[in-house]
Amino acid sequence: MQVLIVKLSSLGDVVHALPVLHDMHQALPGVQVDWVAEQGFAPLLRDAAGIRRVIPVALRRWSKSLLRTPGPVLREFAAFRRDLQATRYDAVIDIHGLTKSAFVSWLAQGRRYAMANATRGSGYEAPTRWVADQAIALDPEVHVVQRSRIVCAQALGYAVPAELRFGLGRRDRTTQRPVVALVHGTSRADKEWPVEHWLALARRLHGQGVGVVFPHGSAEELARSERMAAALVTEGVAATVYPRMALDALARELAQCAGVVGVDSGLSHIAVALDLPHVQIYNFDTAWRTGPLPPASGPALQCSVFAQPAPTVDAVWAAWLQVQAADSERAAA
CATH class of the missing domain: 3.40.50.2000 (Glycogen Phosphorylase B;)
Known part of the structure; x- marks a missing residue:
């Protein structure tokens, strides 16, 4: 066929x-x-x-x-x-x-x-x-x-299988880097998370011994990435900006990260497809139709956080700790 x-x-x-x-x-x-x-x-x-x-x-x-x-x-x-x-x-x-x-x-x-x-x-x-x-x-x-x-x-003419697989490849824990990708770019300004929230989250990740990387898809996102990275580096936080790259190369880079935190955007959905620990941030109550689906069994490595006008840093951090724990549980299984 x-x-x-x-x-x-x-x-x-x-x-x-x-x-x-x-x-x-x-x-x-x-x-x-x-x-x-x-x-x-x-x-x-x-x-x-x-x-x-x-x-x-x-x-x-x-x-x-x-x-x-x-x-x-x-x-x-x-x-x-x-x-x-x-x-x-x-x-x-x-x-x-x-x-x-x-x-x-x-x-x-x-x-x-x-x-x-x-x-x-x-x-x-x-x-x-x-x-x-x-x-x-x-x-x-x-x-x-x-x-x-x-x-x-x-x-x-077939039944939808219970198992959900995206087929985009999965990370190799043996080559995983201690960095989290912060996906701040989105096609709509009203989906963005405040810059000061991203900086506060990066500082908390630094306290865990984890650095951050900033992907970007436009000149505006690149400029914002560079400003945030520069501010963090002056504080001693490990922060880098990815070079502009094709989607396939960027997906392979994300697959080597310890996880992703991002707004509702294409790159965040790639993180779900890669089965990475991931927190998806929503300023609108639309996660029910576009956010991560719960797994058929076992702990959830991805979750969404919704609040208006935007989720707090504490809420996103609590969600990150939750998916981290799920990742550790899965690795130990």
């Missing part, structure tokens, strides 16, 4: 969809899975277990450049379409749910499946069900990870 997954963006949404790969391979031995995603996320997907081929698309860039440079854009699009249509799939599954993903599904060759309705807090546009040969109805109150798993399971 040959299956095409259409999940184009964004980073967190792509990471949330990764468990469908393990589900499919467990339920359908020999299945071959291709995935269409925006080109910026292709390197990360190439590191994920269970994908035969990643087909990158540049809809964002093409839409911005079409009027300025129509020739190159049309040639790139033609090449993408040839690549997409080189395989006739047994199932084309749109787990994105927007007009752009419906367009990609319509271009692909094979029976098309999609979501029949929106789920709370997630974007949804009607063309996704117009294009589908079969639209799958969903409970509107569903976690985003489970939503993708349910759609794929119903499309391909």
Whole structure:
């Protein structure tokens, strides 16, 4: 069986969809899975277990450049379409749910499946069900990870497995470094945690003999990382700033950390996928649909903390001690 997954963006949404790969391979031995995603996320997907081929698309860039440079854009699009249509799939599954993903599904060759309705807090546009040969109805109150798993399971005729695996690789304790990544960057300013809170958390980690590293994804985040690192270093706290790197390289760096504390962002969701000790900070009560899911058994290595206008340092620290203890328990088992 040959299956095409259409999940184009964004980073967190792509990471949330990764468990469908393990589900499919467990339920359908020999299945071959291709995935269409925006080109910026292709390197990360190439590191994920269970994908035969990643087909990158540049809809964002093409839409911005079409009027300025129509020739190159049309040639790139033609090449993408040839690549997409080189395989006739047994199932084309749109787990994105927007007009752009419906367009990609319509271009692909094979029976098309999609979501029949929106789920709370997630974007949804009607063309996704117009294009589908079969639209799958969903409970509107569903976690985003489970939503993708349910759609794929119903499309391909298997039950969603109890085990949840992201297939993005796991850390090697023998090479783990005594640092915690502080993921302060996010696409929305109202999701940020105050700078003084990050500094206070770094000082507490220093008291445990643990340093901190700051990843970043924009010039603004880089500048904030450098300011925080400089302030901490003057106090004798070990703090460094990662260089800018591709997502696959950054994921491999995070996998060597002792853990991650971060706001609701794509990098925080990567920390969950890597099964790292992780605390996810929420200024809005949305962790029920995007935050870490509890494990089927054993202690939870990831948890979320919610408060308004923002969680306190004490609350985040208590959560960090909790996931640290769970990590120690798991290592001793």
